[in-house]
Amino acid sequence: MSKDRMPLRNTRHKSLRSKSNRQRKKIWSVIKISIATCIAAFFAVLFLLPIVLTVSNSLMASSEISANYGSVFATSETGGKVYISEKVNLKFIPDMVSFSQYATVLLKSPDYLLKFWNSVILVGPIVVFQLLVASLASYGFARYRGRVREIIFFLYIILMLMPYQVTLVPNYLVSDWLNILDTRWAIWLPGIFSPFAVFLLTKCMRRIPASVIEAAQIDGAGEWQTYRKICMPLSRGAICSAAILVFIDYWNMVEQPIILLSDSEMHPLSVFLSKINSGEIGLAFAVATIYMVPSLLVFLYGEEYLVDGITYQGGIKG
Amino acid sequence: MSGRGNKAAKAKLTGIVQRHKKMRGSKPSRQLRKLKIGSGLYLAPSLLGVLIFFVIPFIVIIYYSMVDNPISGNFVFLDNFKNVAQNTAFQKAVYNTLTFSAVAVPLAVVLSLMLAIVLESKLPFRSQFRTFFLSPMMVPVASVVLIWQVLFHYNGAVNDLLVSFGGSKIDWMKSEYSHVVIVILFLWKNLGYNMILFMAALSSIPKDILEVAKLESATSLQTFFYIKIRYLSSTILFVTIMSLISSFKVFREIYLLTGDYPYDTLYMLQHFMNNTFRSLDYQKLSAAAILMSIFMVIIIGILFLVENRFGKDVEG
Numbered sequence: 001m002s003k004d005r006m007p008l009r010n011t012r013h014k015s016l017r018s019k020s021n022r023q024r025k026k027i028w029s030v031i032k033i034s035i036a037t038c039i040a041a042f043f044a045v046l047f048l049l050p051i052v053l054t055v056s057n058s059l060m061a062s063s064e065i066s067a068n069y070g071s072v073f074a075t076s077e078t079g080g081k082v083y084i085s086e087k088v089n090l091k092f093i094p095d096m097v098s099f100s101q102y103a104t105v106l107l108k109s110p111d112y113l114l115k116f117w118n119s120v121i122l123v124g125p126i127v128v129f130q131l132l133v134a135s136l137a138s139y140g141f142a143r144y145r146g147r148v149r150e151i152i153f154f155l156y157i158i159l160m161l162m163p164y165q166v167t168l169v170p171n172y173l174v175s176d177w178l179n180i181l182d183t184r185w186a187i188w189l190p191g192i193f194s195p196f197a198v199f200l201l202t203k204c205m206r207r208i209p210a211s212v213i214e215a216a217q218i219d220g221a222g223e224w225q226t227y228r229k230i231c232m233p234l235s236r237g238a239i240c241s242a243a244i245l246v247f248i249d250y251w252n253m254v255e256q257p258i259i260l261l262s263d264s265e266m267h268p269l270s271v272f273l274s275k276i277n278s279g280e281i282g283l284a285f286a287v288a289t290i291y292m293v294p295s296l297l298v299f300l301y302g303e304e305y306l307v308d309g310i311t312y313q314g315g316i317k318g
Numbered sequence: 319m320s321g322r323g324n325k326a327a328k329a330k331l332t333g334i335v336q337r338h339k340k341m342r343g344s345k346p347s348r349q350l351r352k353l354k355i356g357s358g359l360y361l362a363p364s365l366l367g368v369l370i371f372f373v374i375p376f377i378v379i380i381y382y383s384m385v386d387n388p389i390s391g392n393f394v395f396l397d398n399f400k401n402v403a404q405n406t407a408f409q410k411a412v413y414n415t416l417t418f419s420a421v422a423v424p425l426a427v428v429l430s431l432m433l434a435i436v437l438e439s440k441l442p443f444r445s446q447f448r449t450f451f452l453s454p455m456m457v458p459v460a461s462v463v464l465i466w467q468v469l470f471h472y473n474g475a476v477n478d479l480l481v482s483f484g485g486s487k488i489d490w491m492k493s494e495y496s497h498v499v500i501v502i503l504f505l506w507k508n509l510g511y512n513m514i515l516f517m518a519a520l521s522s523i524p525k526d527i528l529e530v531a532k533l534e535s536a537t538s539l540q541t542f543f544y545i546k547i548r549y550l551s552s553t554i555l556f557v558t559i560m561s562l563i564s565s566f567k568v569f570r571e572i573y574l575l576t577g578d579y580p581y582d583t584l585y586m587l588q589h590f591m592n593n594t595f596r597s598l599d600y601q602k603l604s605a606a607a608i609l610m611s612i613f614m615v616i617i618i619g620i621l622f623l624v625e626n627r628f629g630k631d632v633e634g
Contacts (some may be wrong), residue, residue, distance in 0.1 A: 009500035036436045043433060043451040047506065050462040051453060087619075133364045140361030144353050152365065159372055161618055162611060163566040164405045165591050169607040172595065191351035192365025252458045254570045255588060258594050273460040274574040281464075299456040303449060306456075311513055311518040314556060 029263055051292070058101055059287040060094040062282035067125060101286035112269070112287050117292070119268035122257075124249045126191035130246055131239060134197035139227045141198070142205035143213075153202065153237075156195035164255040175260060186260040191250060196244040203239030203312050241309025244302050251295055319421065376611075383604040398605040410604060411590040414583055419565040422501045426561040427554060429505060429572075430512030437513070438520050448517075451511040463574045467491075470499050498582045503571050508564055511546035512557045519548065552624075559621045563614075 057065065105112050141153055159167070167190070175186040208231060216230050233241075257267050265274075269291050276284040299306065362565055383399065386392045402408050433451060454462075469475050470490040477487045488495050523546060531541045547554075569588030572580050580589070589609065594603050 033439060033441060036439050037441050039443060039602070040433070040436050040447045042448055046508075047450055047454055050465040053456055053465045053468075054462055106347065122524070133367065133582055136360045137364030140357045140359070140364075143357035143360070146354065149361075152361075155373075156368070158615060158618055159368065161563055162614055163563060164569075165566065165587050166607050166611045166614065168591065168595075169379055169603050170372055173375040173378060176373050189367070190371045193364060194373050195364075195368060198364055229358065232435065252460070252570070254460075254573055258573075270458055270460040270574075272578065275464060284464055288464055292457050292461045295456045295458060296453070299453065303452065306452070307448075308516050312516040314515045314518055314553065 022288075030207040039135065054256065054285060054292070055289050056094060057099045059099070060285075061096065061100055062284065064095055065203045065282035065285065087202040101282050102290075105283055105286045109283070112283070112290075113285065115272045116265065116287075116290065118266055119251065119270065122187055122253075122268050126250050128249050129188075129192040129244055130194060130197050131201075131243055133192060134195075134201050135232060135235075135239065137198045138201035138205050139231055142208070142231070143223075143226075153199075155242055156198055156269065159195045160199050168255060168259055171256075172259060174207075182262050183265065184261075187253075187256050190256075194246075196249075197246055198289040200242045200245070200309060200312055201235060201238055201251070204235040208234050235304060238312065239307060240302055240305040241312065244298055244306050245309050245313075247298060248295060337540065345483070351548060361498050379604040379607060382600050383608050386601070389561075389602060392533060398601045399609065402602055402605040402609065405602070407585070407593070408588055410582075410585045411585055414585055415566060415587045417583075418497060418500065418504075418568060418586070419562055421497065422504050422565050423558060423561045425501065426505055426508050426512055426565075429557050430509045430548075431516050431554070433513045434516035434520055439515060451513055451615075454506050455508075455510045458502075459571050463571075465577060466499065466503060491548070491576060492581050492585060496576075496584050500568060500572055500575070500584065502570055503575070504565065508561060512561060515553055515557050516550070519550050523549045555621065555624055564619065 016262055090302055118188070141149060171186070171190040172181070174190075175181045178185075180186045212234075213230060216226050221229065252270055253268065257271050261267060269287065271290065273284065273288060276287070342449065343498060353610055366510075382388055384398070386394045386397050437447055467474075471477075472487060472489050474490075476490070481487060490496060490499050528541065531545055536544070566587065569586045570582050571585060573588075576584060578589075578592070587606075591603065591606065594606065
């Protein structure tokens, strides 16, 4: 392939050759792009399938759900009640769009709403206060870089990368000492002081040019004003990115509640969804969809921030 | 005479210089101290929290891991570690977790690199594709677990597909194949994140080098292997480590899919920890946590070391 493109020195045939070459190149690139599009489309379908299926199934009436998936979720005791097909039919489009599942979830069974509310009340304060604490701390890290502070920052990075298997043990121990085990504080406090957002925001604040801060200080701004009026507005993008990443992480939480909250009444919906019993499987799809909605909204609103946040994180090295 | 005068002059001079140095040094140092303390105050809330909730208990855990029980406090040093390491449940959990990582992590790296390269070419609907690939990251696992159960049930859709292609049914969740299901769920969830990292790295490769390669009539495969891979090497490493770390978190998916008692090969480290929490065996818990944290620190250390070397390689 590359060999017949090589003899460029032969100028007499150059124009002819390059013309046919260009044509061939063009065809080749069209082929390449269409192959790439096919691959991308294939993956896109695979990636979207579970989400689309969940949403479309939430629009089926409960009889339709149990007719289609009954055998997946039926236990032997409940098996006799409704007609249950032997096979599982994967259905994309409901026979009849019905919002009856949503109506039941929202109006008749307060249990799910309660669990949803649990999720909100667990995640909300963590996102807000982690960002507050982190933005203060990252100002501290960015304003002055001494040896001690570099060591502390390195410690934060290590903590950030530790899996739950490791961090839950200290969290449990402290919660036990402070007598906040089985209360929401056991989830809130470690979440608020989790070093993840500190890392991200420090990365951002360190990029603020020193001259900007100096200029502010010459104009008579104190530390607080520099933080509040200069650094916070300049790192708004990173704050949004961090907020989104923290939100996803905690909206998805499973490990912390099952260990730190023994009372299942306080469990968030993410844990509760897996414990739904077979009789309410139609509802489960509706609840699952409702649970997806906040994070999908956040995603649609802040995709760019999310991408920036991930890219920032990629700069752990710098 | 002149020599002495010279000396005196020198002494005078050094005195001035020293005084000057002191003066010059003293003023900024006061300012510096002010800056140090002033900005240190901003650090305080976070640092206090981290100390209370992570560092201090961790130190206590180190102590717990070396005594026979917290009340009597007799030092037994490495006995707890030996007990944990010889515990068959722990061994199984480590084995399962590492097997999972060994399969899932390379796949996560290669596939996401592939996706990033595909999106790097001038596709129509590029940004839409990126959105699609990224969306699983945002969806709570709990929401899609139902679909996974439908797809991989014994009478489910995947088996139907297998049968129609002439295969035989597989009991996905209750056999060795359960690993496949979890790997697919893991990839579904994590590919988007890795892809974004790779896309950022790809777009930061200097364009002139790629131009030169094109002028030298390098094929796109050559460009990829001789240029792009070299520039991507640090990102590849970073993505590998991040995938490894998230592969340790796969317990979440397994728990939601199969509950407290999964199929034998899906018994992960977090399951072990959960069971140990239930019996509240502090010694075992702390020893296991410390073993894991040592393992993690080693991995992170490798990340930083290799990162330094490769980073210099490309820049230099």
